[in-house]
Amino acid sequence: MVTLAEAAQPAGVSASTVSQVLSGKRSVSTTTRQRVEQSIREVGYHPNAGARALAGKRSNIIALMTPLRTDMYVPVMMEIAIAVTPTARTHGYDVLLLTGEEGPDAVRRVTGSGLADAMILMDVELEDERLPLLRDTDQPSVLIGLHADTTGLTCVDVDWSATGALCVEHLAGLGHRDIAVIGEAPAVHERHTGFAERTRDGLRSRARASGVRVLHRPCEGGYDARALTLARVFDERPGATGFVVRNESAVEPLLAPLRQQGRAAPEDVSVVAICPDQVAVQASVRPTSVAVPAQKMGRHAVEHLMAKLDARGSDEVVLPAPELTVRARSGPAPAAS
Incomplete structure (x- = not known):
């Protein structure tokens, strides 16, 4: 320092x-x-906040690093952040929100200045440049997300591989043999963001085991981009009858282009979304969905961080099993004509 x-x-x-x-x-x-x-x-x-305080006194601040990217579904990120803040307050901690895309520089600034007692990192990539810095410091930290190497880390996340597999399992069980996946924006995959990559791997792995064909296509935001992605899917796989939507912003807008293509759900196609429950239930046509428990993840991250601050916690990976809620928009595959 x-x-x-x-x-x-x-x-x-x-x-x-x-x-x-x-x-x-x-x-x-x-x-x-x-x-x-x-x-x-x-x-x-970086001015050391700890040095300006009494010896041994904590700042009682948690740094929450959540880059707000335009290619990601910001409401979910903010839902996690909103859950972190009141949970931290119950333990007497305030939250410093770092929203820039500074990456390692922000980690250096926080760990080197004593500005915060601990850190929570979101938007974790499989090969994340921030992680070596965290491993080199004694400051407690928790990841909301999963790195490729979790050695010496505490991670709270959804089991995204199991989530992808569960979607295929549900559709395959209904007789769908050709499944299309509407994925996150291309930039999310280019960064090798953990949740997107692991979900895709889980989808493909279960599809191979089930003898199901899967076509994965990233999708940008905006109505035109979604309609174009859907049109390309049907050009490549005109026989697709099952859809997995791994892009929260596309859940509602996907239904209108499907209708324009003359395909009704669930008579012609079945739709399974990976999204928070509120996104699914507020859609005009409610899809079957696998929940993204954003608030629970935020609360669990703080609780694990408090345990580490109190020298009670150990490094661990917490991956709750996914839960699928069946609604009216998934049904048996249509009979081949």
Whole structure:
């Protein structure tokens, strides 16, 4: 960790001058201030909140890192964040929300400054650049998501592989032999985001075991993009009768293009969505769905973090089994004509 004296050296000033620039308690010339600010940026100095407090005193702050990306379904991310905040308050902690896409830089800033006692990371990728930094620090942390290597980590997530498999199992059990998957935006897969990759792997694995064909197509947001994706699916697989929607924003908008294609649910096609229950029940045509328990994940992450802060917790991976709710939009595959 960079010290105050090390931050002062490139600027040619004393450590006390750097402190004065940071605190603003004393007047410092504009030229000196600019030199100090440049030096701070160059050496990566972060004021240590813990050092300004009494020895051994915690900040009682949890950092929640949740990049709000335009290619992801933000309501689910915020639902998790909203669950984290009141749960943390019941333990006497406030939440510092980091919403930028700074990645490792944000982790360095928080762990190096003593600004927070612990950290929760969301939007976890299979090869996440933030993880080596967390492993190199003693600061407690919990991931809402699953890294490719969970050694030395505490992770709270849905068993996405089992979720994908459950969708195929349901449709295959109804006689559907040709299934199309409307996936997340292409950028989500390009980043190898854990939940999207694991769901796709689970879908494909169970499809192979069940003798079912699966076509997976990523889908951008917007009505036109969804309609185009659906049209391409039917061009490639005109016999598709089962649909898995792994894109929360596409659950409701997918139904209108299906009707325009002359395919009614569940008479011609069956639809299974992977989404929060409220998304499924608020749709004009309620699909069968596998729930995304966003609030429960947020609460569990805080509870595991509190256990680690109190030296009660150990590294573990918590993956509740998925639950499928059958509704009217999935039914037997239509008889071949």
